Amino acid sequence: MLQAIDLDCARGGREVLRGVSLDVRPGEVLGVLGANGAGKSTLLATLAGELAAAGGAARLDGRPLGAWGAPALARRRAVLPQSPALAFDLEVDEVVRMGAYPFPELAPAPLSALAGQALALTDAGHLAGRRYGRLSGGEQQRVQFARVVVQLLACRTAGEYRALLLDEPTASLDPRHQIALLRAVRDLARLHGAAALVVLHDVNLAAAWCDRIALLGDGRLVGLDTPRRVLTEAHLHAVYGLAARVLDHPEQPGQPWVLFRAPPQGATD
Amino acid sequence: MAATMHRRHLLAWPLLAAGLGVRAAPAPRRVVSLGGVVTEIVHALGADGQLVGVDQSSLYPPSARALPQVGYFRGFAVEGVLSLRPDLVLASDQAGPPEALAQLRAIGVPLVLVASAPNVKALEQGIDTVADALALDAEGQARARALRQRLDEAVRPVAHAAPPRVLILSSHTGRLQAAGGGSAPDALLTLAGGVNAFTQRGYKPVSAEAVAAARPDVILTSTLSIEAAGDVRAFAAQPGIALTPAGRDGRIIVLDDLLLLGFGPRLPQALAQVRAGLFGAASH
Amino acid sequence: MNHTAAVAPPRAPGARAGVLLALAALLAALALGAASSGAMDIPIARLPALLLGPGTDEDALWREVLLQVRLPRVALAILVGAGLAISGAAMQALFRNPLAEPGLIGVSAGGALGAVGAIVLGAASLPAVGSAAFAGSLAATLLAWRLGGRGTGVAGVLLAGIAINALCGAVIGVFTWHANDAQLRSLTFWSLGSLAAANWTLVAALAPWAGLLSLLLLRDWRAMNALLLGEREAQHLGFALVALRRRLIVNVALLVGPLVAVTGTIGFVGLVVPHLVRLTLGADHRALLPASLLAGAIALLLSDWLARIVAIPSELPIGIVTSLVGGPFLLWLLARRQGGR
Numbered sequence: 005m006l007q008a009i010d011l012d013c014a015r016g017g018r019e020v021l022r023g024v025s026l027d028v029r030p031g032e033v034l035g036v037l038g039a040n041g042a043g044k045s046t047l048l049a050t051l052a053g054e055l056a057a058a059g060g061a062a063r064l065d066g067r068p069l070g071a072w073g074a075p076a077l078a079r080r081r082a083v084l085p086q087s088p089a090l091a092f093d094l095e096v097d098e099v100v101r102m103g104a105y106p107f108p109e110l111a112p113a114p115l116s117a118l119a120g121q122a123l124a125l126t127d128a129g130h131l132a133g134r135r136y137g138r139l140s141g142g143e144q145q146r147v148q149f150a151r152v153v154v155q156l157l158a159c160r161t162a163g164e165y166r167a168l169l170l171d172e173p174t175a176s177l178d179p180r181h182q183i184a185l186l187r188a189v190r191d192l193a194r195l196h197g198a199a200a201l202v203v204l205h206d207v208n209l210a211a212a213w214c215d216r217i218a219l220l221g222d223g224r225l226v227g228l229d230t231p232r233r234v235l236t237e238a239h240l241h242a243v244y245g246l247a248a249r250v251l252d253h254p255e256q257p258g259q260p261w262v263l264f265r266a267p268p269q270g271a272t273d
Numbered sequence: 274m275a276a277t278m279h280r281r282h283l284l285a286w287p288l289l290a291a292g293l294g295v296r297a298a299p300a301p302r303r304v305v306s307l308g309g310v311v312t313e314i315v316h317a318l319g320a321d322g323q324l325v326g327v328d329q330s331s332l333y334p335p336s337a338r339a340l341p342q343v344g345y346f347r348g349f350a351v352e353g354v355l356s357l358r359p360d361l362v363l364a365s366d367q368a369g370p371p372e373a374l375a376q377l378r379a380i381g382v383p384l385v386l387v388a389s390a391p392n393v394k395a396l397e398q399g400i401d402t403v404a405d406a407l408a409l410d411a412e413g414q415a416r417a418r419a420l421r422q423r424l425d426e427a428v429r430p431v432a433h434a435a436p437p438r439v440l441i442l443s444s445h446t447g448r449l450q451a452a453g454g455g456s457a458p459d460a461l462l463t464l465a466g467g468v469n470a471f472t473q474r475g476y477k478p479v480s481a482e483a484v485a486a487a488r489p490d491v492i493l494t495s496t497l498s499i500e501a502a503g504d505v506r507a508f509a510a511q512p513g514i515a516l517t518p519a520g521r522d523g524r525i526i527v528l529d530d531l532l533l534l535g536f537g538p539r540l541p542q543a544l545a546q547v548r549a550g551l552f553g554a555a556s557h
Numbered sequence: 558m559n560h561t562a563a564v565a566p567p568r569a570p571g572a573r574a575g576v577l578l579a580l581a582a583l584l585a586a587l588a589l590g591a592a593s594s595g596a597m598d599i600p601i602a603r604l605p606a607l608l609l610g611p612g613t614d615e616d617a618l619w620r621e622v623l624l625q626v627r628l629p630r631v632a633l634a635i636l637v638g639a640g641l642a643i644s645g646a647a648m649q650a651l652f653r654n655p656l657a658e659p660g661l662i663g664v665s666a667g668g669a670l671g672a673v674g675a676i677v678l679g680a681a682s683l684p685a686v687g688s689a690a691f692a693g694s695l696a697a698t699l700l701a702w703r704l705g706g707r708g709t710g711v712a713g714v715l716l717a718g719i720a721i722n723a724l725c726g727a728v729i730g731v732f733t734w735h736a737n738d739a740q741l742r743s744l745t746f747w748s749l750g751s752l753a754a755a756n757w758t759l760v761a762a763l764a765p766w767a768g769l770l771s772l773l774l775l776r777d778w779r780a781m782n783a784l785l786l787g788e789r790e791a792q793h794l795g796f797a798l799v800a801l802r803r804r805l806i807v808n809v810a811l812l813v814g815p816l817v818a819v820t821g822t823i824g825f826v827g828l829v830v831p832h833l834v835r836l837t838l839g840a841d842h843r844a845l846l847p848a849s850l851l852a853g854a855i856a857l858l859l860s861d862w863l864a865r866i867v868a869i870p871s872e873l874p875i876g877i878v879t880s881l882v883g884g885p886f887l888l889w890l891l892a893r894r895q896g897g898r
Binding site (some may be wrong): 344367474477 | 595596597598618621622625626627682683734736737738739742743746751753754756865869870871872874
């Protein structure tokens, strides 16, 4: 299991987070929220093994991430970046297949089947056979997501722990595709036992799709619990500096619905 | 290797072709010359009729330019030479690359290296080498003797009370270059009895200021440099040159480029021209 | 719309192999053509007879020319073209830039500096100049790696390489200023590139080395594809970045260094060939790398062929041919693609 134990995160020598402890549990979607610059992406990068822990520990299956080595780590966790890029144009199928690179033992036939499955899951099946460079930004992201799904599921033995980390995946998507993506993430968690951690900026999206939320503010973990317990008016004010009202979602029982209030003009908070 | 087995075949080939017995090696009929000076020597010995190919730097005599050309002697084309079916290759000792010469030898082509350093001894050696390799007839040998004699007379040192200070300059693209010790023009100048006012070795870029500071009495240059400036007057009026005694007095000696930069059998001719300019009437 | 049908591979392995086979066949045909063409007119029909029996004296000369002069040259052209092209493809993947080529990491400039230094300090033979060139190329690459390779991102190596190229150029300038007339000519010819020094000893020494290093590059096709996604993503897919960068740079330096040492600088092949291959076959390195090998061999073979027959009995320096032919060809191909959109 991917864990942060009293983790300090730093980027470029500057300390961003202190004393964060959390588990990314299989079958569960953990959302990470916070204001801009609160350290969400830094936390994700540290848990992905990109950044070294500045203090405390980031561990997978009890071993520090630094001790894993890039190839071994890639077989247990997959990361969807915020702005996917591709230097030279490839076909969609080629991009999706790259998810299997950590698994050179995977034969071509099962790889084709898995790639098809991933494209279907991310609603990008109709893009197969097209050139990546000609797709829209949202379509490209779905293709990259399919690649990540391939990496997540390839050669997975029953019950094996696999982590899925997504860095603001909904940032440039329209509402329909935002929901589709988060639904796909939840399906991966529920049906395939993936342990998902999603960095989001939209509080209500997080409330709708995450089982638990880690709320970051002021360089530390302000709350880590179900959306209802974490998204309190006090917490939201502390983290976002805005007054908020938390209502019951009119259509989803038990789910909170956050309304931020614009501060009166000229007033400082 | 297969090469050695066939070397005998190839060496025998010109013998058989000439139809002679094994006693005396016949005069080569198909000669390739690599190097401008080598070609000039062949011409001076009256043997240009035997040339079938030359290199890119063989620009004198003009008839040589009409012959097939196998590249520059420092990097010539082996197959090109072979395609001319030579029975003798005369190459400057600066010809190359060494691997190409080795290939010629391995294939069994008779290859003779000719000394090419810019000094009289090397030139005499070169003339002797070429004369031997060409197996000259009586007329040819007489020509060789005459050439040596002309050379000996021309290079006899003549003492002068005050040898003039000379700068050897070229300026094609607006940039001035001077020739110093170790170069062919410098050797020519020293033999002619002048003193090189340029103290560095080889061909080096020189500033107008340095030219003026050197205060040469005479400037030795080539026709190309004069043409680049327009005429001698324009050349002498260039910055730096205009401030020198040579420029002011119009003491500019102009030599054909090949004559100035090569150190070959036309040395007596070159020496005469330079001496006339140094000690005879001033040229305008 | 939901279909879970399996996705067919982008290019069936059969198609990929077909293209490579076609390129290999083309290479073989061109090699045969190049070997039978040159300043000496050796008819193709006589080739088998020549290689087998002694025959006439004329045949003997032809055989010598074929075996000692032409075939080693054809073999060298294939080796060097293949090595330069696959190195170019690897550099373009590493720097994620179609303008990248092996010279960026200082290999060519360092090699040139070594050679120029050797020439001006008196060496004339290929072994001396060649070893100096090889040492120079390795030193320059090592310096570029030391200065720029450790940080995040490959831009550091790029900048260090640019700086080293400039530095080498400056020192070459000083050597040039100091050189005498003979040395200057040698310098010039070295920098224009030439395959004239080809002989079997050289080819026998280079071939296994170049072959091994090319094989190592071929093996890294997945890593190069992953690099296209960006360095972070390549890391996420399991490729340790710093080790990968070092491996690719060292591989290219060890492959290109000796080639430059033997032939002088031959430009354009390392840049244009992989680019052309990518334009026609796509950027998937599984096909791009072997295709670049073959296409590079073809390109240099053709260039040397042209260099040998265009000015008989003289020949052009090969660097001139690669630039004169490669440039317009690339422009034409690009114009076609633009029009075809």
